[in-house]
Amino acid sequence: MQPSEIRASVRAFALDMPGAYEEFPWGESAIKVDKKAFVFLGADDARPACHVKLTDPDVHAHALSLPGAQRMGYGLGQYGWVYLPFDATHTSVGLACEWVEESYRTIAPRSLVREWERHDDAASAGGRDTFDNGYGKGRGR
Template identity: 60%
Template sequence: MLAQDIHAEVLEFALRFPEAYGEPGWGGTIVKVRKKMFVYLNADDGDDPVAYNVKLADPDAHAHALSLPRAARMGALGQYGWVYVPFGAHTPVDLLCEWVEDSYRAIAPKKLVAELG
């Protein structure tokens, strides 16, 4: 699967959550819930690969994300569990979507998380 296709699928998945919305920012799309970012997807600008950033509170998920090729802590937010994960043919979309859900659950108000079941 091409990185742009992964980008589109992950963005569509992220926007399905209660009160989730996207807005442009930092050369990509920031997906928020009640004004709080839970995923950032960048577009391929030639310098950086198509990638996303998510907050992973679970230590195992965080370690797994960092084990992927070219993955890294997200700048200053890395100390709070944010991870940068580039997309590539090696990246399973279902796993990326699972991490988007984990990030949503970590950021969204408890009332909205309860709606997920």
């Protein structure tokens, strides 16, 4: 899958989450919930990538182990924000979506996270595919 296709899939996944909406501060895509960004996707013409907040130490370390990944600038890296370039060789849509979900769970209000869990459980019961996210099985789109 090409990096631009990975970006489009991640964007669609993020916008499917309860309360999620897109804004374009600085001309770049930011997916927000409750007025707070949980994923930055950059500009359409930029190198496809995302920025997510990963607070679980193992998930954070795994993300940073990917080629080109780095702590986000402007002091945000110290709070768990990570820059992840989309690469056809090293980036799976499933893993990128798992990281977007982790970021959403960190940022979103508890009520919306519970709503997402009910939605996610219903989708799983409906036979949605699973994928190996590197930490056991996860849910795909």
